[in-house]
Amino acid sequence: MANLTMEKLRIQELLNQDKQDNLTNNQDYQQSLSFIRDHLQAFCYQYAKDNQLTPSEVSQRITRWDKQEWLNAIRELDTHDWPEEAKKRLTGLAKDAGINVHHMMNAIVGAGVLAYFVHQHSLVQRRVKADGATEIVRAQVKPRQANRLVSIVTDPDNATKWSTNLWDDSDQFTRDLQSVVSKHIRHGTSVDELINTLVPHSKALEKPNINAADRLAVAKRNAERLIVTESSRVSDRVNTAAMKMQGVLMVDVVNEPGACEKCVGIAEGGPYPIDDAPSIPDDTHPHCRCIKVEHRV
Numbered sequence: 001m002a003n004l005t006m007e008k009l010r011i012q013e014l015l016n017q018d019k020q021d022n023l024t025n026n027q028d029y030q031q032s033l034s035f036i037r038d039h040l041q042a043f044c045y046q047y048a049k050d051n052q053l054t055p056s057e058v059s060q061r062i063t064r065w066d067k068q069e070w071l072n073a074i075r076e077l078d079t080h081d082w083p084e085e086a087k088k089r090l091t092g093l094a095k096d097a098g099i100n101v102h103h104m105m106n107a108i109v110g111a112g113v114l115a116y117f118v119h120q121h122s123l124v125q126r127r128v129k130a131d132g133a134t135e136i137v138r139a140q141v142k143p144r145q146a147n148r149l150v151s152i153v154t155d156p157d158n159a160t161k162w163s164t165n166l167w168d169d170s171d172q173f174t175r176d177l178q179s180v181v182s183k184h185i186r187h188g189t190s191v192d193e194l195i196n197t198l199v200p201h202s203k204a205l206e207k208p209n210i211n212a213a214d215r216l217a218v219a220k221r222n223a224e225r226l227i228v229t230e231s232s233r234v235s236d237r238v239n240t241a242a243m244k245m246q247g248v249l250m251v252d253v254v255n256e257p258g259a260c261e262k263c264v265g266i267a268e269g270g271p272y273p274i275d276d277a278p279s280i281p282d283d284t285h286p287h288c289r290c291i292k293v294e295h296r297v
């Protein structure tokens with residue numbers, strides 16, 4: 001059954017791309033952490049006494065030196081092509097940064113977290129676009145039909161939900177990391193302790209409540225799931241629309257390797273009339289890599 005073999009290959013291709021994206025995602029995560037670490041360290045060197053950072057030191061009003069540090073940090077992030085949602089948030093952080101040194105250090109943390117979410121956002125966006133395009137080519141429909149499929153991929157409504165959630169998450173993780181770092185500062189931390197909270201532990205030893213890097217690792221794993229979920233969603237939408245255009249009546253669900261019980265059950269429940277067939281991932285679950293295929297007897 002050539003059809004089924006092709007679909008299994010496609011799933012494998014998608015899984016390989018997921019691995020690739022995880023590597024990129026991890027690099028972005030590491031990059032944001034070192035951004036925060038490096039710039040907080042600069043403030044520590046400026047304000048710490050005997051390697052201790054005290055609340056009174058950081059409650060000082062900001063100086064020209066601080067302002068210049070902030071500008072250098074932001075320049076490093078190269079924000080000119082950031083989405084509006086991110087630019088808006090950066091403006092808010094810049095305002096906070098002007099209050100005092102402590103707030104500026106918090107704003108540095110926020111800018112690093114925000115930069116990480118900007119990367120996540122573009123990773124998901126690129127992936128949806130690429131997988132949508134591949135699915136259209138695979139559909140082998142007439143040019144006019146292909147245009148209709150393109151409009152499914154580019155429909156702004158599709159991106160609104162995940163994108164809005166992602167920016168909300170960026171706010172939450174900004175607050176979370178700021179609070180971890182602030183706690184250290186309020187308790188008069190040593191510089192080493194402060195920097196250590198921005199060094200990730202191995203997964204088994206993670207302490208997301210007290211370690212800022214481990215907290216951001218939660219966001220990293222959320223991003224891994226989101227990429228797969230949205231890639232699956234666009235692929236299923238285009239694939240389903242294409243099969244309808246081609247007059248397909250019945251479809252089967254093909255499981256990803258090592259599929260969960262729910263997905264195996266759904267596949268066994270097939271074939272399904274195309275109009276009542278399960279939507280992936282909505283009727284399966286986030287992070288599902290199963291796909292639909294024309295039912296052949």
Ligand SMILES: [Zn+2]
Pocket residue numbers: 259260261262263264284285288
């Ligand atoms: Zn499943």
Ligand SMILES: [Zn+2]
Pocket residue numbers: 255256259260263284288289290
């Ligand atoms: Zn599945």
